[in-house]
Amino acid sequence: MANDDDDEVSAEMIVWPLERLARLIRAREHEDALNPAQWEALRYLDRANGFSNSPGALTQYLGATKGTISQTVMALERKGFITKAAREGEKRSVTLVLTPKGKSVLAKDPWKQLAGGIDDLGGKTRRRLAKGLKELLAGELKRGKLKSFGLCASCRFFREKGRSADSAGPHHCMLLNLPLSAADSQRICVEHEPG
Numbered sequence: 001m002a003n004d005d006d007d008e009v010s011a012e013m014i015v016w017p018l019e020r021l022a023r024l025i026r027a028r029e030h031e032d033a034l035n036p037a038q039w040e041a042l043r044y045l046d047r048a049n050g051f052s053n054s055p056g057a058l059t060q061y062l063g064a065t066k067g068t069i070s071q072t073v074m075a076l077e078r079k080g081f082i083t084k085a086a087r088e089g090e091k092r093s094v095t096l097v098l099t100p101k102g103k104s105v106l107a108k109d110p111w112k113q114l115a116g117g118i119d120d121l122g123g124k125t126r127r128r129l130a131k132g133l134k135e136l137l138a139g140e141l142k143r144g145k146l147k148s149f150g151l152c153a154s155c156r157f158f159r160e161k162g163r164s165a166d167s168a169g170p171h172h173c174m175l176l177n178l179p180l181s182a183a184d185s186q187r188i189c190v191e192h193e194p195g
Contacts, residue, residue, distance in 0.1 A: 021114065028110040033079065037064070037072045039109065042081060045098050046106055049152060049187035051176060053095045054087070057190040061149050081105060138194075150192040153185040157193065160185075 029036040044061050045053055052061075059069045073096060076082045081102035087093035098106075106112070118126060141148055152158050152173065158180070162172025168179035175191055 025110045025114055028113075031110075032105055032108060034105070037062070037068065038076055038081075039111075041069075041072050041076060042098065042102055042106055043109065043111070044188075045082065045096055046103070047188045049180075049184045049189050050095075051173075051178075052149075052188060052190040053097065054190075055094060055096065058096065060147060060190060061188075063146070076102070147190065148192050148194055149188045149190065150194060151186055152180055152189050152192070154195055155189065155192045156195040157191070158185065158195070 026036050029039045034042075040062055041058055044058055048057065048061075051057075055066075055069055055073055058073070059066055062069065064072075073082070073084075077084060079101075080099055083097050083099055085095050085097060087095050118129070121129070138148075140146075152171070153160070155173075155175075157173055157175035159172040159174055161170050162174075163169030163179040166179045168181065170182065171180040171185050172178070173180050173191075
């Protein structure tokens, strides 16, 4: 008897369910007085490190226009989900920070609910799905010549325990020559280059 793993699966049989899942989730992103672009911005800011929480980095990550991001940021600020602050040591640079209300609404994120369904899959299925999606994403980023926005800990500039004596460490970003906390090492960065 043939094993499911031995069956040939066409690319369309993978793409169609991905498209349908994305559409279902996108439809639910119109809840809680938010739209899909605002949800994406909140998710990004929740994952971004302290070097990547700017309007410019958000624009690059979402692949949107500056005008679209400006409108999205203004709406999120008006709704009380984010605040703007001057970046420390830089007069003209702005950081975008989630407010407690912004963090709270992310608990209802439709994509987090999908993650609950993924948790119900078997371990082998999850591992294969994660590996395949990671490879697909890497290929699309390469084809589009886009930034990876990966985790600091997976970047070629990351040095584990490179600043262990530094109170802001223990890790080090060789590109920016700055210490990274353990939490920062698990956040996405606009300057990420795969290791």
